[in-house]
Amino acid sequence: MKHAEPKSPVSFVANVARLPQKGLPVVIEADERQRAALAAEHGLLSVESYRAELLVAPWKRNGVKVSGGVVADITQACIVTLDPVAAHIDEPVEALFLPEQSKLGREGFEGGGEIILDADGPDSPETFSGDTIDVGALAEQFFGLAIDPYPRKPGVSLGAAGDDEPEESEFQKKLRSLLGKS
Numbered sequence: 437m438k439h440a441e442p443k444s445p446v447s448f449v450a451n452v453a454r455l456p457q458k459g460l461p462v463v464i465e466a467d468e469r470q471r472a473a474l475a476a477e478h479g480l481l482s483v484e485s486y487r488a489e490l491l492v493a494p495w496k497r498n499g500v501k502v503s504g505g506v507v508a509d510i511t512q513a514c515i516v517t518l519d520p521v522a523a524h525i526d527e528p529v530e531a532l533f534l535p536e537q538s539k540l541g542r543e544g545f546e547g548g549g550e551i552i553l554d555a556d557g558p559d560s561p562e563t564f565s566g567d568t569i570d571v572g573a574l575a576e577q578f579f580g581l582a583i584d585p586y587p588r589k590p591g592v593s594l595g596a597a598g599d600d601e602p603e604e605s606e607f608q609k610k611l612r613s614l615l616g617k618s
């Protein structure tokens with residue numbers, strides 16, 4: 437038995453064994469409990485809204501392509517003042533999946549075949565086992581990456597915590613002279 441990963445608060449397991457040719461639309465609208473869990477998991481003060489709209493479609497012979505987006509309104513603590521800072525997230529979601537036993541995946545990664553990757557395109561395919569993919573957890577990953585790691589209230593700079601600019605240290609003076617900036 438494989439170690440079960442902690443389940444995403446917005447987990448949505450899509451059965452990819454028999455996907456319709458035009459794809460399976462998935463909409464995840466987080467309820468209050470799920471939003472509270474997302475806020476706790478990502479170190480946010482709150483998540484006011486969270487909506488993922490995804491299309492789970494067949495890709496190549498037995499692969500799966502997930503595309504769509506995550507839209508959310510969140511509140512973070514300012515890194516300087518700790519005051520609440522509202523932020524809007526609108527993040528595209530795009531990922532490719534291949535079954536673990538897929539020849540395409542193995543050959544591409546072990547040098548036999550070629551998988552052409554576009555730098556601006558989706559990342560290299562991930563693998564999945566069985567016939568399900570947790571597209572909710574995938575959307576949450578993109579949501580997490582879109583969160584500003586250093587939220588600041590408008591007009592607040594890092595130096596605003598103290599009244600006066602701190603005296604430049606010896607190290608900073610040396611560094612400044614090395615960089616040739618005065």
